[in-house]
Amino acid sequence: MTDKAKSIVRRTGWPDSSSRAVVTPLQPSVVYASESPDALDAQYEGRAKGFTYAREGHPNAEVLAQKIDRLEGATGGLILGSGMAAIAAVMFGLLKSGDHVLGGNQLYGRSMRMMREELPRFGVETALADPTDAGAFAESLQPNTRMILLEVVSNPTLRVSDVAGIARLAREHGILLVVDNTFTTPRGFQPFEHGADVIIHSVTKLLAGHSDATLGYVAARDATHRKAIYDTAVTLGLTPSPFDCWLAERGLYSFELRYDRAEANAVMLADALADTPGVKRVLYPTRPDHPDHNRAVALLGARGGNMVSFEIAGGRAASNALVRAAPDIAFAPTLGDIGTTLSHPATSSHRALTPAARAELGMSEGFFRVSVGVEDIDMLIGEFRAAIAAAAG
Numbered sequence: 494m495t496d497k498a499k500s501i502v503r504r505t506g507w508p509d510s511s512s513r514a515v516v517t518p519l520q521p522s523v524v525y526a527s528e529s530p531d532a533l534d535a536q537y538e539g540r541a542k543g544f545t546y547a548r549e550g551h552p553n554a555e556v557l558a559q560k561i562d563r564l565e566g567a568t569g570g571l572i573l574g575s576g577m578a579a580i581a582a583v584m585f586g587l588l589k590s591g592d593h594v595l596g597g598n599q600l601y602g603r604s605m606r607m608m609r610e611e612l613p614r615f616g617v618e619t620a621l622a623d624p625t626d627a628g629a630f631a632e633s634l635q636p637n638t639r640m641i642l643l644e645v646v647s648n649p650t651l652r653v654s655d656v657a658g659i660a661r662l663a664r665e666h667g668i669l670l671v672v673d674n675t676f677t678t679p680r681g682f683q684p685f686e687h688g689a690d691v692i693i694h695s696v697t698k699l700l701a702g703h704s705d706a707t708l709g710y711v712a713a714r715d716a717t718h719r720k721a722i723y724d725t726a727v728t729l730g731l732t733p734s735p736f737d738c739w740l741a742e743r744g745l746y747s748f749e750l751r752y753d754r755a756e757a758n759a760v761m762l763a764d765a766l767a768d769t770p771g772v773k774r775v776l777y778p779t780r781p782d783h784p785d786h787n788r789a790v791a792l793l794g795a796r797g798g799n800m801v802s803f804e805i806a807g808g809r810a811a812s813n814a815l816v817r818a819a820p821d822i823a824f825a826p827t828l829g830d831i832g833t834t835l836s837h838p839a840t841s842s843h844r845a846l847t848p849a850a851r852a853e854l855g856m857s858e859g860f861f862r863v864s865v866g867v868e869d870i871d872m873l874i875g876e877f878r879a880a881i882a883a884a885a886g
């Protein structure tokens with residue numbers, strides 16, 4: 494090694510500056526050097542604050558967690574590598590073999606798989622029930638029911654859960670109520686005010702908002718639960734990437750602006766679609782023709798969210814034509830991006846179901862789900878009307 498190169502490998506730190514950066518720093522360090530064994534002891538025993546190893550926590554995750562905590566009225570929330578990592582941390586952290594879990598029968602696809610396939614392999618019993626009917630949940634209770642997993646607004650038919658009834662049931666029976674608040678977001682719904690014990694988010698979606706970071710969030714009311722979830726997450730290695738956390742924090746600055754705009758657009762798009770020839774049916778929670786309209790208004794007020802679903806006549810050919818006629822609207826099975834995206838449940842989220850099972854849930858080949866973005870609404874309505882006309886012609 495040349496003399497010049499010898500010192501290059503030493504990390505010399507950051508240049509001095511009497512001015513400070515305005516942007517949150519990105520810290521990708523995996524390890525943190527402590528001053529002495531005593532200092533490390535103090536950190537591990539909680540007498541001193543400090544990071545040690547990124548899997549156990551890092552600054553970019555903490556900055557992001559604290560911001561989402563503020564939105565949810567939570568403390569000690571945790572950021573994980575994806576929404577599913579958050580669900581896994583809750584399930585594996587709080588359940589044990591012999592427990593029973595009850596979930597809504599229209600949960601997010603992978604959550605459904607967690608219930609049907611993964612948990613039973615570890616001796617956890619599961620059942621699914623109609624979340625719009627607290628009576629159905631009551632009938633599915635078992636003496637060993639330990640947890641209920643609920644989404645407030647279901648995908649993609651946008652049914653509104655009977656949160657009040659199910660929360661009452663959970664309270665009466667000492668069952669943990671876990672709410673996946675991804676669709677509704679803290680702007681639309683505050684689970685802790687409605688009896689939830691644990692809140693989960695796919696931060697990937699509306700909170701981060703730009704389809705460039707995959708992250709999850711979990712917050713528990715009870716400190717013992719928080720510790721159990723944290724320990725399981727660290728053991729299973731559900732660590733989020735610092736860069737993703739950094740991106741998501743930046744996305745979060747505009748979350749409320751984006752959400753309000755996207756929601757206002759969704760209301761107008763839903764009304765416009767209902768008025769468009771070739772559209773058989775429009776689903777939007779606060780529209781008077783929605784099957785759960787009264788509950789939506791009672792639970793969410795005017796906050797119907799940014800998701801709209803609709804159905805056109807015709808089979809796969811008409812659906813292909815619609816998507817091809819709207820090249821500027823990303824046909825992509827996600828939601829919550831700043832721009833409008835379109836998904837087709839029959840070939841994506843619900844492709845594993847038989848056509849008959851899909852029909853039972855109200856999802857034909859002509860059924861689409863729209864995650865409405867912040868674009869100019871007249872442009873958006875024009876694009877959808879043209880695409881629907883193309884599908885019909």
Ligand SMILES: *Cc1c(COP(=O)(O)O)cnc(C)c1O
Pocket residue numbers: 575576577578601604644673675676694695696697698707708709
């Ligand atoms: C996307 C989503 C998830 C999973 O989140 P990932 O970040 O994709 O792992 C969980 N629940 C709901 C309601 C979702 O929409």
